Amino acid sequence: MAVFPRLRLRRLRRTDSLRALVRETKVDSGDLIYPLFVVEGSGVKQEIASMPDIFRLSADLLPREVEEIAKLGIPAVLLFGIPEDKDEVGSGAYHSQGVVQQAIRAIKQSVPELLVVTDVCLCEYTSHGHCGVVVDGYVDNDQTLPLLARTALSHVEAGADIVAPSDMMDGRVKAIREALDEERLQHIPILAYAAKYASAFYGPFREAVGLAPQFGDRRSYQMDPPNVREALREVEQDITEGADIIMVKPALAYLDVIRQVRDTFNYPLAAYNVSGEYAMVKAAARQGWLDEKQIIMETLTAIKRAGADIIVTYHAKEASRWLQTK
Numbered sequence: 450m451a452v453f454p455r456l457r458l459r460r461l462r463r464t465d466s467l468r469a470l471v472r473e474t475k476v477d478s479g480d481l482i483y484p485l486f487v488v489e490g491s492g493v494k495q496e497i498a499s500m501p502d503i504f505r506l507s508a509d510l511l512p513r514e515v516e517e518i519a520k521l522g523i524p525a526v527l528l529f530g531i532p533e534d535k536d537e538v539g540s541g542a543y544h545s546q547g548v549v550q551q552a553i554r555a556i557k558q559s560v561p562e563l564l565v566v567t568d569v570c571l572c573e574y575t576s577h578g579h580c581g582v583v584v585d586g587y588v589d590n591d592q593t594l595p596l597l598a599r600t601a602l603s604h605v606e607a608g609a610d611i612v613a614p615s616d617m618m619d620g621r622v623k624a625i626r627e628a629l630d631e632e633r634l635q636h637i638p639i640l641a642y643a644a645k646y647a648s649a650f651y652g653p654f655r656e657a658v659g660l661a662p663q664f665g666d667r668r669s670y671q672m673d674p675p676n677v678r679e680a681l682r683e684v685e686q687d688i689t690e691g692a693d694i695i696m697v698k699p700a701l702a703y704l705d706v707i708r709q710v711r712d713t714f715n716y717p718l719a720a721y722n723v724s725g726e727y728a729m730v731k732a733a734a735r736q737g738w739l740d741e742k743q744i745i746m747e748t749l750t751a752i753k754r755a756g757a758d759i760i761v762t763y764h765a766k767e768a769s770r771w772l773q774t775k
């Protein structure tokens with residue numbers, strides 16, 4: 450085996466071309482999913498204060514937005530709905546004329562080939578802000594399952610290509626798979642937020658959708674951040690129930706989880722580069738404390754290097770622009 454001075458690892462770092470030739474990990478627009486926040490009404494475009502350049506959009510403004518996204522080579526969007534009315538059981542989540550259902554139709558009419566992934570959860574639609582039905586102050590798992598299944602079904606009936614349950618109830622993937630199969634929707638994949646942690650990195654998202662649980666927090670259903678063996682069990686459970694793609698969330702403080710899931714399961718793996726991760730980069734860049742473009746590309750590269758095939762990221766558009774002009 451060669452050793453110094455015959456071995457010189459710096460040889461392959463000397464020029465741009467040499468570095469490119471031996472690069473192990475590449476970020477590609479085709480691996481990115483761009484989240485979109487959709488609101489009711491028309492002509493609405495509101496910037497989210499803690500997430501610069503990210504907007505809440507009404508359905509009539511979606512066609513232009515998704516044309517731009519598709520032109521950048523981004524294959525998919527992930528939809529979150531912000532309804533005007535909420536109730537105890539989150540009815541807006543599974544209403545055929547709900548905010549997400551209308552957004553799906555608007556997108557599919559303008560750019561049919563763009564994949565529409567929908568976040569399946571009740572929290573944006575419940576008056577108490579929890580991800581399921583609350584019984585005696587506790588989120589009831591089994592009563593929530595049929596509502597999640599109904600939500601997923603209504604998204605697919607409106608034209609969604611992939612459904613992505615993010616609620617962390619046990620058995621939701623099975624409930625959704627069965628509901629879809631009963632309606633002969635066997636071809637619709639499920640992207641399961643399999644290992645989703647109870648994380649403070651979701652802070653800006655909660656501002657974006659105007660929600661926080663009215664009481665308590667999400668720790669009785671989302672995962673405890675110190676656990677990684679449990680993440681493998683969550684992933685195993687979702688795969689057993691029929692998940693097609695699995696996801697780890699958040700990404701940056703959980704790169705070890707992404708790596709372990711990648712090494713343990715041969716399923717397509719997504720990672721969610723969440724709102725707080727985005728907000729930190731934007732805030733520091735605005736102060737001139739970081740080189741924004743380099744930080745973002747380094748971050749996305751790290752998530753891929755950890756083992757993710759797909760990245761859900763608010764940086765998708767800007768990163769794709771940079772990749773095009775590289």
Ligand code: PBG
Nearest residue numbers: 570572615650651654723724725
């Ligand atoms: C809804 C949901 C959340 C996020 C995605 N789906 C919030 C939460 O669970 O509290 C977070 C996304 C982000 O922070 O970017 N269940």
